[in-house]
Amino acid sequence: MKKRVLVIEDDPVIAEMICMILEDEGFNVISLSDTSWAREKLHGKEVDLVMLDLKLKGEGGKSICKYIKRKSDLKNIPVILVSGNVNIEKIKEECGADDLIKKPFDVNFLIDKVVAYSQSPLNTMD
Numbered sequence: 001m002k003k004r005v006l007v008i009e010d011d012p013v014i015a016e017m018i019c020m021i022l023e024d025e026g027f028n029v030i031s032l033s034d035t036s037w038a039r040e041k042l043h044g045k046e047v048d049l050v051m052l053d054l055k056l057k058g059e060g061g062k063s064i065c066k067y068i069k070r071k072s073d074l075k076n077i078p079v080i081l082v083s084g085n086v087n088i089e090k091i092k093e094e095c096g097a098d099d100l101i102k103k104p105f106d107v108n109f110l111i112d113k114v115v116a117y118s119q120s121p122l123n124t125m126d
Helices: 012-024 038-043 061-070 088-095 107-118
Strands: 004-008 028-032 049-052 079-083 099-102
Touching: 004 012, 004 038, 012 028, 012 107, 028 038, 038 061, 049 061, 049 107, 061 079, 061 088, 079 088, 079 107, 088 099, 099 107
Parallel strands: 004 028, 004 049, 049 079, 079 099
Antiparallel strands: none
């Protein structure tokens, strides 16, 4: 079964680029521009990995990351923060994210991170 990646990114150009890169690598990608549908997708067992921007309309990325990591049925889903925020390392620690990718990012670096986490024993949704 193809791994399912949820991309939550409010910049349509970046979101489309990430989706195209991951789809070319064989992932099924769900793209959202905000967190309004994220909880439904997560609790519906539709997600194996989350790529999350921090600066979003409505609920921010830090908040949804904390939510994921505090829920017993979601906490094993890897969360990778994707942001240009200068405090991304500190925010990663505060919200419990598994990893981070700084914008602007190298495409191969992004692919390597996603592949590594999609094969991670953390992720038990197979």
